[in-house]
Amino acid sequence: MHGISPPTLHPEPAVPVPAPPIPEPPRPIVNRRRFLLSSTFAAAGLLLYSNEIARHEVQTNFRTFVLRNLHPVFTGYRIVQISDIHLDEYTEDFFLNEIITRVNALAPDMVLITGDFCSRAPLPFSFGLAAARRCAALLTRIACKNRFGILGNHDAVVGPQKIRAFLEDNGTPILVNQYLPIERQGQRFWLAGLDDTLSGHPNIELTLPPAALLAEAPIILMSHEPDYVDTIYTHDRGRGVDLVLSGHTHGGQIRLPFSGPLLLPPAGKLYPEGHYLLGDLQLYVNRGLGTVGVPLRLNCPPEITVATLRPA
Numbered sequence: 001m002h003g004i005s006p007p008t009l010h011p012e013p014a015v016p017v018p019a020p021p022i023p024e025p026p027r028p029i030v031n032r033r034r035f036l037l038s039s040t041f042a043a044a045g046l047l048l049y050s051n052e053i054a055r056h057e058v059q060t061n062f063r064t065f066v067l068r069n070l071h072p073v074f075t076g077y078r079i080v081q082i083s084d085i086h087l088d089e090y091t092e093d094f095f096l097n098e099i100i101t102r103v104n105a106l107a108p109d110m111v112l113i114t115g116d117f118c119s120r121a122p123l124p125f126s127f128g129l130a131a132a133r134r135c136a137a138l139l140t141r142i143a144c145k146n147r148f149g150i151l152g153n154h155d156a157v158v159g160p161q162k163i164r165a166f167l168e169d170n171g172t173p174i175l176v177n178q179y180l181p182i183e184r185q186g187q188r189f190w191l192a193g194l195d196d197t198l199s200g201h202p203n204i205e206l207t208l209p210p211a212a213l214l215a216e217a218p219i220i221l222m223s224h225e226p227d228y229v230d231t232i233y234t235h236d237r238g239r240g241v242d243l244v245l246s247g248h249t250h251g252g253q254i255r256l257p258f259s260g261p262l263l264l265p266p267a268g269k270l271y272p273e274g275h276y277l278l279g280d281l282q283l284y285v286n287r288g289l290g291t292v293g294v295p296l297r298l299n300c301p302p303e304i305t306v307a308t309l310r311p312a
Helices: 032-056 093-106 125-141 153-158 160-169 211-216 226-234
Strands: 059-067 078-082 110-114 147-150 178-184 187-193 219-222 243-246 274-278 281-285 303-311
Touching (some): 078 093, 093 125, 093 303, 125 153, 125 160, 147 219, 226 274, 243 303
Parallel strands (some): 187 219, 243 281
Antiparallel strands (some): 178 187
């Protein structure tokens, strides 16, 4: 009897067992309260810096202006321009005194103040007038007696006649649609000042010398609002103006990285700050000393301008 062979067994192929998943590292839990607190502290720190530090970090800018028909006796003539003091809205007496000390150290031939000695808000006009009176008294500390000014839009609203009287009684003549000669060794250039172009009554016809006088000597014109330079330039005699000095814009006060100025006022949107050319007419816009609206500056320091004249 033949034996029966046992059946051949074919094992089933092994099914691979998947490796256990590697646990992911625990994700950090974002503490929302901590994030909000750190953001709040950062914003508070930026506000504090913009108010207490940046607002008082004065920059002195030195510029040379070449003027047609300027006689060589005026070579190197230095004009210091300050603007937009806004005493008492946010500008403190100690800050203006510091500015005056710096101006005196520059030993200029002339000091020009291009408007807004006080502010029209947020307090009543009586407070603005009191601030303008005190500002006029503080400006007597300027050692250079050859100083002049114009009114700004805040001055023109608060009380132009009274503010002009305060300043002139304290040795700072205010030019309102006027011009006068600045003389040295028998030679001269013209200095002119417009009334405020927003809230006053500017008159170019009265402000500029006759055409014959314009042709013989250069003219430097103070206009609080810089955008009015377009009107000056298109006037028949306006192209005879060599240099316009303005303020009003505060440079925008706040300038964020990769963006322009945030707070430009009416009549100050085309030329925010610095040096511009319109043909032969030059415009310089000073960033001012004070602030309005909010007591903040960022990437836009207050400015003292030193303008040195050279003949063409």
